[in-house]
Amino acid sequence: MNKTERMLAIVIELQRKGILRAEDLAGRFETSIRTIYRDMQALSEMGVPVAGAPGIGYSLMAGYFLPPVSFTAEEAMALLVGADFVELRLDAEYGSSARSSQEKIEAILPESVREETARLRSAIRLLNDRAGRTRGEEKETFELLRRAIVQKRKIRFRYSKNLPDTDGNRHSERTADPYGLVFSQGAWMLVAFCGLRQDVRHFRLSRMNELVVLEQSFEVLPGFNLRDRRPADDRNVIVKMLVDPAVADLVQGADNFYMESFEPGEGGWLATFRVRRIEELLQWTLGWGAAVRVLEPESLRDRMRAEIENMRKRY
Structure with a gap:
């Protein structure tokens, strides 16, 4: 980044964040504090109304606004592809806004940049691999949830779990914030405070049914920050399997969520998984047939034997 580009970027940062110290700007642009001092002096001489307060930082005078800057082809492509993603994955209202923003971005691009952007975009295509009906239902769920989040209103829904609980139930009714x-x-995934579990939980939208937005409002738990939220990892069962070299690339390429490591071993490749319950890997393992052999735990080996025997009886 040359001096001119850096000075323009400094003005944009001040416009975005209000007040910034020289140390913050130096770290942001990977330069020295003395260089930032010189940049600020140069901006003032150019007529940019930069104000500096000792111990506080730099800011722009009230009312100053930098006119829209031009985009490079790569920057424009990033914005337009991002809008494609919004239209594809979010609800109809956001989809309409995404199309509108694309038109505005394309309208301000110089012809040469617009042509180059179109060429770059033609090399990237986003596909939605879900069936149309399911996609539509999930978008409707997304729209209802988005409105409930903005309005801080409780919701009620029926949730289908991947595996049955200890009572054999796979469905439950939840009320959540x-x-x-x-x-x-x-x-x-929806991050919500679950009234049933009295804790913050994660729910897949594809497993939510009969969603209703309630009139009752709620307040977010003090200190909760979505950006810092990470689901608790309670996968405490270690599973080891030996994979035939003939299918090693396919198994690794399957990108199983539970796989922790995949290393060469004696007689094949050693795959290590961490799960909550062995049932989470049962069907996946059966799908590989004799090419994948469970080494441990013995409980999963027993389940595999039982399933194979049941299959043999059916055939």
Whole structure:
């Protein structure tokens, strides 16, 4: 980044954040504090109304606004592809806003940049691999949840779990305070305070049914920050499998969420997993047939034998 680019970027940072110390700007642009002092002097000489207060930092005079800056082809492409993602994955209202923002961005691009951006965008395509009906239902759920989050209103829904609980139930009715939405590993998750569990939990939107936004309002727990939120990792069961070299690339490419390591071993590749319950790997392991052999725990080996025997009886 040359001096001119850095000075422009400094003005944009001050416009975005209000007040910044020289130390903050030096760290942001990976330069010395003395260089920042010289940049500020140069900006003042150019007529940019920069105000500096000892011990507080630099800011722009009230009312000053930097006119819109031009985009490079790469910057424009990043924004337009991001809008494509919003239109594809979010609800209809955001989809409409995404299309509108794309039109505005394209309208201000110089012709040469617009042509280059179009060429770059043609090399990237976002696909939604879900069936149309499911996609539509999930978008409707997303829209309801987004409105409930903004309005701070409680929700009620029926939730389908991946595995049955100890009572054999796979469905439960929940009342929750919706805190936020997170896109993780190709799926949308709701982060909410669950009234049933009396704790903050994560719910997959694809497993939520009969969603109703209630009139009752809620307050977010003190100190809660969605950006800092990480789901508790209670996967305490270690599973080890030996993978035939003939399918090693396929197994590794399957990118199983529970896989911790995949290393060469004696007679094949050693795959190590961490799960909550062995049932989480049962069907996946059966799908590889004799090419994958469970080494431990013995409980999963027993389940595999039982499933294979049941399959043999059916055939």
